Amino acid sequence: MDQISFKNIQKIGETVYENERYIHVHDSKLTLRYDSNYIEFKHIPTLAEFDQAAAYLREYHLMRNQHHMKFYFPENEEISGELAHHLKEQGYEVGFMELYAIHPQQFTKVNGQASMIEIKEVTEEDLEIYMELQYEQEAVNGADFAKQKRQVHQDNFLSENVKQILAYYQKEPAGSLDLILTDTTIEIDGFNVREQFQKQGIGSMLQKYVMDVYKDKTVILVADGEDTPREMYRRQNYNCLGFQYEAQKC
Known part of the structure; x- marks a missing residue:
C-alpha cells in the first residue's frame, strides 16, 4: 500500500497564517464549519504555546463573529497528561480520528x-x-x-x-x-x-x-x-x- 497519511485527506479552507509551531486554516464562506476553521499544531505544544495559540485564534474568530475553537494535533502523537488535563479544565472536548485505507x-x-x-x-x-x-x-x-x-x-x-x-x-x-x-x-x-x-x-x-x-x-x-x-x-x-x-x- 502506498504511503498514506492525514495529509492525503482533503481539508476545506485556506492557510491564512503559519509559523514554526502551527498552521491556521480559515474559510470565509464556511465560518460555521469547525473543520474549515482551525489551528493545526506541527508539534505537541507546551501549555504556554497552546494558550498563546488559543488567544490568537479566539481573537481572530471573534472579529469574524465566530465562536468556536478547534485544534488538531500532530498525527500519531499522544496528548500528554498535563496538556490533556489543561484542555479539560478549559472546557474542550477532546477526541481522536483514525485514518483507514x-x-x-x-x-x-x-x-x-x-x-x-x-x-x-x-x-x-x-x-x-x-x-x-x-x-x-x-x-x-x-x-x-x-x-x-x-x-x-x-x-x-x-x-x-x-x-x-x-x-x-x-x-x-x-x-x-x-x-x-x-x-x-x-x-x-x-x-x-x-x-x-x-x-x-x-x-x-x-x-x-x-x-x-x-x-x-x-x-x-x-x-x-x-x-x-x-x-x-x-x-x-x-x-x-x-x-x-x-x-x-x-
Missing part, C-alpha cells in the same frame, strides 16, 4: 438486499434530492450551517475531482457519500445512511460501488476513533494507518 480487491463480500438497493452517481435529475438529503443530515448542526454547506455541494457537483453518490432503497433516497478523486486515491467523505434505512446493507452497497468503479486506486477515509463505524471498517478489511487527536469547544 483499503485496496478494492481486499473489500469483504457484501451480503444484503442488493435487489432493493440502487446506487448511482448524482446527475442534474436527482441533484435536488441529494441536496435535500444533505440538508437533512447537516441541519442537526443548525440550519445556518446546513445553508452554508449547500454552496459547497453545488460546487462539488461541478467539480471534476468530486463525485456525489446516492443510494436508493426501494426507490426512496436512503444514503449518500462523496468521493474525492486524486491520481492514486479515492477518499470517501460525507458518508451517511438515513436512520430509518440503517441495517439494510446500504452502507456496504455504497462502498461496494466505490470498490467496483475504482479498482486501481487506494480507498481512504477518516472515522471517529470512538464511534461504532470504525468497527465496521475493520471487519471489511480496511487497514488503520494512524490517528490524530483534536480538541474543540463552542
Whole structure:
C-alpha cells in the first residue's frame, strides 16, 4: 500500500497564517464549519504555546463573529497528561480520528438486499434530492450551517475531482457519500445512511460501488476513533494507518 497519511485527506479552507509551531486554516464562506476553521499544531505544544495559540485564534474568530475553537494535533502523537488535563479544565472536548485505507480487491463480500438497493452517481435529475438529503443530515448542526454547506455541494457537483453518490432503497433516497478523486486515491467523505434505512446493507452497497468503479486506486477515509463505524471498517478489511487527536469547544 502506498504511503498514506492525514495529509492525503482533503481539508476545506485556506492557510491564512503559519509559523514554526502551527498552521491556521480559515474559510470565509464556511465560518460555521469547525473543520474549515482551525489551528493545526506541527508539534505537541507546551501549555504556554497552546494558550498563546488559543488567544490568537479566539481573537481572530471573534472579529469574524465566530465562536468556536478547534485544534488538531500532530498525527500519531499522544496528548500528554498535563496538556490533556489543561484542555479539560478549559472546557474542550477532546477526541481522536483514525485514518483507514483499503485496496478494492481486499473489500469483504457484501451480503444484503442488493435487489432493493440502487446506487448511482448524482446527475442534474436527482441533484435536488441529494441536496435535500444533505440538508437533512447537516441541519442537526443548525440550519445556518446546513445553508452554508449547500454552496459547497453545488460546487462539488461541478467539480471534476468530486463525485456525489446516492443510494436508493426501494426507490426512496436512503444514503449518500462523496468521493474525492486524486491520481492514486479515492477518499470517501460525507458518508451517511438515513436512520430509518440503517441495517439494510446500504452502507456496504455504497462502498461496494466505490470498490467496483475504482479498482486501481487506494480507498481512504477518516472515522471517529470512538464511534461504532470504525468497527465496521475493520471487519471489511480496511487497514488503520494512524490517528490524530483534536480538541474543540463552542
